[in-house]
Amino acid sequence: MSKAAQTAKAAKPAKPKSARRRAREFILQGLYQWRVGGADEAAIEAYAPETEGFDKADRAFFTATLRGVIAQHEALVAQISAHIDRAYEELSPIEAGVLLLGCFELLHHPETPYRVIINEAIELAKAFGGTDGHKYVNGVLDKIAAQARAQEMRAPQSGG
Structure with missing residues (x-):
C-alpha cells in the first residue's frame, strides 16, 4: 500500500460499532476467559x-449468546471439527472463540x-487474532454455513 493510500485510510473515520458488534467483542473476551482462564459463566x-x-453493547444478546455457546460447546465443537484441518484443541483461543460464536449464530440466529x-x-478475528486467522475463520464458517444455511446461500441476492 502506498503512503498516500495509508494516509487516506488512516484519515477515514471509523464507522461506529453497533451494539451487536460490541456484544460480540465481549462474548469473545468471555469465551477467552472461559477457555484460557477457566472462568465460569457467572464470573464472566x-x-x-x-x-x-x-454499556453500549446489546446486553440481552451478550447474555443469551454467551450462555448458549457455553451450554452447547460440545455440539458446536463437533460441527467445527468436521471442517478443520487439526484438532480443535490446537486452535488459538481467539480462533476457537470466534468459530464457536460464528457457528452458534449460524445455527441459532436465522434472522x-x-x-x-x-x-x-x-x-x-482481524481485531483480536493472529495475522491470517481471519482467513481460516472465513473458510471454516463458509463450510458450516453451506450446511446450516444451504437454502439461504442458494437464494438470489438482492442488489443494493
Missing part, C-alpha cells in the same frame, strides 16, 4: 458489565443473514 457475566464500553455473521467473525 459479572465481570463484563464492569468493563469499559459494555441474521449468514453473510453478516461471517463478516462479523472475520472482523473479530
